[in-house]
Amino acid sequence: MNKVKLSIFGLSLLALSITFYSCKKGKIVSTGDISITDVVKAKFTSNVTISTSGSGKKSSITLKSNGLPDHKTPYWGVGNVLYEAFPSGHQANANTEMIAQNYSMTIPTNPNEASSKEATSMGEIGMAINGVAIFNDREGGNIPLEAMTVTTFDNSGAHPAPPKNYHYHTTGKYTSVDDAKLIGFLRDGFPIYGRKDTTGVYPTLDAYGGHTGPTQDFPNGIYHYHASNVNYLNTGYYILKAGSYYGTKGTFTN
Ligand SMILES: [Zn+2]
Numbered sequence: 001m002n003k004v005k006l007s008i009f010g011l012s013l014l015a016l017s018i019t020f021y022s023c024k025k026g027k028i029v030s031t032g033d034i035s036i037t038d039v040v041k042a043k044f045t046s047n048v049t050i051s052t053s054g055s056g057k058k059s060s061i062t063l064k065s066n067g068l069p070d071h072k073t074p075y076w077g078v079g080n081v082l083y084e085a086f087p088s089g090h091q092a093n094a095n096t097e098m099i100a101q102n103y104s105m106t107i108p109t110n111p112n113e114a115s116s117k118e119a120t121s122m123g124e125i126g127m128a129i130n131g132v133a134i135f136n137d138r139e140g141g142n143i144p145l146e147a148m149t150v151t152t153f154d155n156s157g158a159h160p161a162p163p164k165n166y167h168y169h170t171t172g173k174y175t176s177v178d179d180a181k182l183i184g185f186l187r188d189g190f191p192i193y194g195r196k197d198t199t200g201v202y203p204t205l206d207a208y209g210g211h212t213g214p215t216q217d218f219p220n221g222i223y224h225y226h227a228s229n230v231n232y233l234n235t236g237y238y239i240l241k242a243g244s245y246y247g248t249k250g251t252f253t254n
């Protein structure tokens with residue numbers, strides 16, 4: 001009997017030390033020690049112009065793009081080499097086509113949690129690594145996207161708005177499909193990833209759709225957003241971002 005008790009005690013000690021070890025190994029910091037500027041320069045495609053200004057805590061990164069996708073979509077129009085058909089049952093919205101924009105997004109080099117969280121608004125809330133705008137889950141009238149509106153999405157969960165500015169509302173074929181890929185950065189300077197973490201699990205997210213932990217680009221940990229893991233209105237699309245920013249938003253002009 002004593003021997004059994006001793007073994008159980010031993011096992012408990014072992015479990016306890018494993019727990020301590022795991023905690024130490026999993027140590028994460030809020031923004032990590034890898035430069036966001038370096039990741040932005042490495043991950044954004046060459047059609048996005050990147051410049052930096054200021055120094056230290058007040059420095060910022062400015063990303064400029066024409067907002068047009070570098071991949072296939074029916075919104076290029078029949079005859080274009082990048083034309084592809086709509087998903088079954090989908091069709092163009094009233095805006096029918098997309099045209100080049102004059103985007104300029106400025107984000108902090110050292111993003112931090114905002115003391116008071118600001119709701120994302122309609123329009124551009126971030127930029128994907130190919131220069132396409134990221135929108136939230138809202139459409140005209142600031143109402144959540146309706147199933148009918150989703151039928152105007154291409155394979156990338158995108159369509160143009162009235163200014164004919166093509167934009168992503170959800171994950172899709174050319175950005176992220178049930179994976180941990182870097183999709184882009186939101187206006188507050190925090191990156192947004194696909195539905196999974198690099199470990200292959202669907203993370204538990206906070207009220208802003210993010211959490212702090214390691215990513216492929218920031219192995220020492222950073223606050224980052226994930227696409228929602230909810231099949232939106234059972235359409236097969238997954239919203240990129242809803243609700244408020246975690247950090248303080250920078251500018252996005254067009
Ligand atoms: Zn839209």
Ligand SMILES: [Zn+2]
Pocket residue numbers: 196197203211213214224226
């Ligand atoms: Zn994560």
